[in-house]
Amino acid sequence: NAGVTQTPKFQVLKTGQSMTLQCAQDMNHNSMYWYRQDPGMGLRLIYYSASEGTTDKGEVPNGYNVSRLNKREFSLRLESAAPSQTSVYFCASSAAGETQYFGPGTRLLVL
């Protein structure tokens, strides 16, 4: 089983460039999430989608947009990348109120 997949695995951007991080799950989960992980900060929620067609802001949404394309896919977009967005980004999915399963992460460096 693939579980939760994320692309790309690594990315280097220049300040001001845009990019989309892709996430897909094959577990038929309703809920999907985007987190960022920074040294000494744990994981912080950026956006989540409780079900197909809905998205909500998390703790640190500024500078990001999301799209729940369908039940399987949940993308995260940086319109104008900033060095402060250098981080490791994790996508997760879950059935309602159940275990969250995490992808392997995307490591993003913004110069």
Next chain:
Amino acid sequence: TQLLEQSPQFLSIQEGENLTVYCNSSSVFSSLQWYRQEPGEGPVLLVTVVTGGEVKKLKRLTFQFGDARKDSSLHITAAQPGDTGLYLCAGERSNSGYALNFGKGTSLLVTP
């Protein structure tokens, strides 16, 4: 604002020692989860505790949820090098789309 405070932040012990990691909050959580994360990978769920006062055991790991559902602890007995990793606690609050609030994590190193 960090809703969940984990301590200690770093822990380096020798194989065979016991250790306890704490996760404290002023907020009440409907459930609290413990994850372990290996370098370069995403977090993997170890256990979920739901009921105040609940104790769960997973081999050498013992998890406890506080009576008021505001705090939790993870105790490892006779630690092994394979226990090395980042341990994260995460709380689920009601009416948040089941999103999790994570602590900053405890980085554990067990040396032979």
